[in-house]
Amino acid sequence: MLLEARDTGQPVDVASLVRTVEDAAGVRLQLGDAGVKQIRESPDAFRKIIPRLVEGGLGIRAWTGLVQLAEARLGEALGLDGALATPIDWPAAERRLLESVERAWANRRETTVREIEQELESLVPDGVAVGRATLARALVRMSYGQRTLFDRRTHQRRAVVVARLSYAFPAAQLLEGKEADELAAEIEEHLRGATAEVERSLGAAELRRAGRPRDLPERVQSALARALGSEGWEELRATESLEVLPPERRQTLEAAVGRALRNEMYRGLILAVGDRLWVDYLTQMEGLRTAIGLEAYGQRDPLVQYKSRAFDMFSHLQADIRAGVVARLFRAPAPARAPGAVALRPGAGDGSPTEPAAPTPAEEPRKKRRRRH
Known part of the structure; x- marks a missing residue:
């Protein structure tokens, strides 16, 4: 030019x-x-x-x-x-950037501490004893907050939930310097303690709900019969109310019932994960059967390729089931109450089950009238 x-x-x-x-x-x-x-x-x-x-x-x-x-x-x-x-001038630009980051970080720290103090004051009023449940809720609430951002696509302000704190870094500082064997032993001990606490909580809730041994679910009754023996189960079954049991006996029942409910929960989790992934596996196998004939154009035996790919897909299915179960194992909800379970009458001293209420006229199916021509 x-x-x-x-x-x-x-x-x-x-x-x-x-x-x-x-x-x-x-x-x-x-x-x-x-x-x-x-x-x-x-x-x-x-x-x-x-x-x-x-x-x-x-x-x-x-x-x-x-x-x-x-x-x-x-x-x-x-x-x-x-x-x-x-x-x-890169050294000067570096100093300028670091100063801006430190200034923004100081403002963020001050704002975060002020927001956490306000939320804790509303969560824990003065003069109220702080229990473990309240402390757990406070720790969870501290780690998240709301922030108002400007959406460039909609040109509007919207509130979003952001992570304010991460407990991974303090946990890493606590674990720093520990040997692998020592850390594994602590994790196993914590897991056993947490599992026992979950079982006790599930068992206590189920015993409070049932009120009588015969009102427990059939699977729980079978688990108690195996844990207590035939004589111990018959003696417990003759009890009219679980509230009159000694504390030591009740703790034993809570552990046994909680263990049965936990196994039931794990069984349902495995079935749910396996059922979902099995449907996907069958869909993939159907697609493989449809497209495997194209391997002949590449001078490959379709039967050999089908067996090889089917084996790989089944191996992936097993790995996905294991990964899905482990990922949801510690986040699985408590088992829901079985449908058709008999509820107790409020305030009933004898603990007799409530009879089902008779259907009202509005609930009865209306008969269609035949029209005369």
Whole structure:
């Protein structure tokens, strides 16, 4: 373009020249009015400053990406939108970025502490004893909060739930320096204790709900018969109310009932995960049977390929079932009450079951009247 302008004697089109260089370099050149004037006065000198301009454009791109990454990680605007002089003084830019990050982090820390204090004051009033359940709710609530953000697509403000705290880092500090064997032993001990506590809670809730041994679900009764023996179960079955049992005997029953309910919960979890993945597996096998004939075009035996792929798919099915069960094992809800279970009358001293209420006239199916013609 410069040679053409020199041969024809025409002035250089500065805009076209700069656009051509930008397209070739893939960056935007930082040219001010002085740079444009310099190109008009001495087009040949523009060749010498092209490397410096490209370096400045790449530096601006890297700086902008770094600032955007820091803002996305912090969730705060750093206020570094001002233009930088090129070539960039990277040590000075680094100090500027770190100062902005520290300032934004200090503001975030102050705001987070103030929000947590307000929420804890509303959650735990003064003069009220703090129990384990309240403490657990407070710890969970502390880790999440709400923030109002501006949605660029809808141009509206909306409230979103954001993570304020992460307990992974304090937990990692507590585990730092421990041996693998010691850590594994602590995890196993905690798991056994947590499992026993879950079983006790499930058993206590089920015993309070049932009221009498004969009102327990059949699977629970079978588990108690195996745990207590035939004589012990018959003696317990003759008891009219579980509330009159000694504390030691009741704790034993709570553990046995909770263990049975936990096994029932695990059984349902395995069946639910396996049923869902089995349907997907059958769908994939149907697709494999449909498309396996195309292997013949690649000089491969369809039967051999079908057996190989079917074996791999079944292995993946087993691995997915194990992974799904383990992933949901510690988040599975408590087993729901069996349908058709008999409820107790409120305030009934004898614990006799309530008779089902008679259907009201509105609930009875209405007979269709035959129309006479």
